Amino acid sequence: MKNLFTTREDNKRITKAATLTNVALVGLFIFLVFLFTVIKLEYSFDFSVISRYQKKFINGFTMTLAICSVSLFISLVIGIVNAIALKSNIIFFRFLARFYVELIRGTPFLVQILFFYFIITPAFGLKDKFIVGFLILSLFSGAYVTEIIRGGIESIPQSQIVTANSLGFSKWQIYRYIIFPQVFKRILPSLAGQISSLIKDSSLLSIIAVSEFTMKTLEVNALTFQTYETLSFLALGYLVITIPISLLSKWLERKYFYES
Amino acid sequence: MNLNINNVVKQYEIERALDDFTFSVLNVPSVVIVGPSGGGKSTLLRLFAGLEIATSGEICINGQEIVNDENWLKEYRKNVGVVFQSYNLFPHWTAMENITMPLIKVHGYSVEQAKEACLQLLKRFDLIEHIDKIPAKLSGGQQQRIAIARALAINSELLLFDEPTSALDPQLTSGVLEMIVELKKSGTDILMVTHEMAFAKKAADYVVFIDQGKAIEHGTAHEFFNHPKSKVLQEFLSHSTI
Ligand SMILES: Nc1ncnc2c1ncn2[C@@H]1O[C@H](COP(=O)(O)OP(=O)(O)O)[C@@H](O)[C@H]1O
Ligand SMILES: [Mg+2]
DSSP: OOGOOOOBBBBOOOHHHHHHHHHHHHHHHHHHHHHHHHHTTTTTOOOOHHHHTTHHHHHHHHHHHHHHHHHHHHHHHHHHHHHHHOSSOOOOHHHHHHHHHHHHHHHHOOHHHIIIIIIHHTTTTOHHHHHHHHHHHHHHHHHHHHHHHHHHHTTSOOOHHHHHHHHTOHHHHIIIIHHHHHHHHHHHHHHHHHHHHHHHHHGGGGTTOSSSSHHHHHHHHHHHHOOOHHHHHHHHHHHHHHHEEEEEEEHHHHHHHHHH | OEEEEEEEEEEEESSSEEEEEEEEEOSSSSEEOOOOOTHEEEEEHHHHHHHSSSEEEEEEEEEOOSSSSSHHHHHHHHTTTTEOOOOOOOTOOEEEEHHHHHHHHTOOOOHHHHHHHHHHHHTTTTTTGGTTGGGGGSOOHHHHHHHHHHHHHHTOSEEEEEEETSSSOHHHHHHHHHHHHHHHHOOOEEEEEOOOOOHHHHHHHHEEEEEEEEEEEEEEEHHHHHHHHHHHHHHHHHHSSS
């Protein structure tokens, strides 16, 4: 009986029966919380809002995917350029890159969005919300990608650089043929994690009315007041993307672990 | 090979690795450098390889003075083969890629030319069965022999070795040393740092003893091992197994 609920310090394996029991328990726990809120709020469900407003949901979801794809690409470019700039012999580039990384990583994303929206956007005459959205997200994510790539570059042993120099490879060739191919493989798991964050963080763009998934869902909610259904559907929408990515990331991690 | 090293100083932040180092030889095919650890052997080799710049002094190899200029050194490095103690091969490339990539990207060979050169070398040294393996699938000795083949591929007249066997298990060293002997026989000039005294005695034409950043004593292998003059060298040799 005890085996159904606990594992032992020297044997952490979980039996099939214990798995089923505990999954059921977790389900029950969540259901009770759910029940409590429904009773307290005297909530009545109408799941038809999802299908009735499916167009809005689909538009929002597509927009989120579009913004995130573009941002992913741009933040990769920012990350590569910045990681190289951090190692540059030109001090200005080095300082600029470091300043950018520290500024972005040291301030809340929400503050960055507001700053960009109220200052940069009008100053540069940017009108298109889609462009504003992916620019903000790219700048934000780029700083984190920079750090991931920098870590990857620094994990390449110095001896390889010396050898490459002795063979006559140029600095650019060393990055292109020796460092990046190895770095790319090593950072894939962290990069996958970063994609996940990017997708989740994009929901904050709703604050400046970029018509992405969260924004569209809030619109449906404002029209129908079916908060429970719309917000659950919203969460589910994100999970559908982030769970596979998380699994992929774990798989890549294991794969890399065994290869090295 | 001719070497002419005059009053070379290499000062690192704290350490002075080479201290008014002076040494010259004329017309010897192979020079072996020996000495206690920390004496400055690797530093000297890196200067020969054009990987670092001397703080002062001058270095001439075969009449060619090493110029204190990064662009000049870049060109110079292309034509000097170097084999270090370990980790010479790039882990993401197969044996073949490790040999062909420098030929293609640095020396302007076509892919076919590079493959052809690689095949010839690997056949010559009986390494052909490893052609498609990545370094992780090769023994330390096989890795070193492929690294030597790579250094040879660029047709340099001079090969530099920095303790090419000291990271290997004892049973793997002989294969690498035999390969170096064969190179010497086929007319390649060799400058090598080693701990293998038996090898130095047998294969070197000329031996230099370096300690505390100076060339303490040098001479033909015969003089050097049979009639060491300085106390430090006598002491050093008595502790080495020959
Ligand atoms: N890159 C470096 N930076 C600072 N000090 C160094 C560096 N390389 C070597 N040294 C110092 O210079 C001295 C000579 O080192 P090295 O040439 O490696 O000797 P050896 O190869 O004979 O063992 C040592 O005291 C070492 O600590
Ligand atoms: Mg050394």
